[in-house]
Amino acid sequence: MLEQNEWITQYGYLAVMVGPLIEGDGLAILAGVAARHGYLNIFLTILMTAIGAMISDQFLFFLGRRYGDPVLKKFHRHQHRIERARQMIQRYPSLWVIGTRFAYGFRTIGPIIIGTSGIPARRFVPLNIIGAFLWASIMVSIGYGVGEFVQRLFSTQSHAGLWLVAIAAALLAIVTVWLIRRRRHA
Template sequence: MLILAGFAAHQGYLSFPIVLALAFVGGTLGDQLFFFLGHFYGQSVIARFPSWTDRVQQVCRLLQRYHAGVIVGIRFMYGLRIAGPVVIGASAVPPWRFALFNMLGAVIWAVSIGSIGYLFGEALQWLFTDIRRSEEGVLLLIVLVGLLFGVVRRLQRDRRAEH
């Protein structure tokens, strides 16, 4: 969704700074919500989702080795977007520490993912500008390739008919 919002900002439909600000706020609040859910109801929430067993173990292992890095990067880890903050909340991580690193991760996430969408729009604009400049050449090339393809197919058919 954020990539699409970045693309829409490039096209002028949305304000890019507002897109990034809303992504930061939404990302931060969402993870804080899941952290506090884990902080207050961690074990019962984790027990309700047996499919999370592998994810819980993975987050716990990562958390022991790369404490701050896991908090910052959890939003980038496929399959851990929701389970990660819940598991971190159920661990011994203090809420202030999670909030600090969560905000850092949200800034990195909002800017990087939002910028991907914006740059995608820039690349498309560059591509279409070049195509417009050379559309007659492209059209001629398409016609020539089509003719060449037709000739080759005809020759293959004629050759098969002879055998």
């Protein structure tokens, strides 16, 4: 049976490549922590995270090119936001392609909207590569930077894990209540 550290070493790069398809920020930051502690190579971690982000955005972009309008029409309540995003993409295409990866809540639908906006693939691809590497470098570096703090916290505090779980649960509850209230008011 593999130990936790062996799992990270064997499957960590695959996980960070698949991570952007699911939930990229958290996994990229955790990969940075793993790199800080020597389980992963930082440069390979950034590379694999960026590749996963590029593949994800490329897929969604081409999905938007092919099926974007019918898919986006299903979001009746958000049509004005979608149209506003399209207008902004037309005005600032480079900024939007690079910045979409950083826009929490817009990460999945953003490349789809960009795909429907008429931006040519030959322009999207290099900008997507720049955005993916920029995002991967920042997120993994954040994890790398806080990795030392996390290790010190867990090595000196016997109940630090319980406190972290309690804080995470409280934050999750607060965010859930806030989202429910926001939907009711909308």
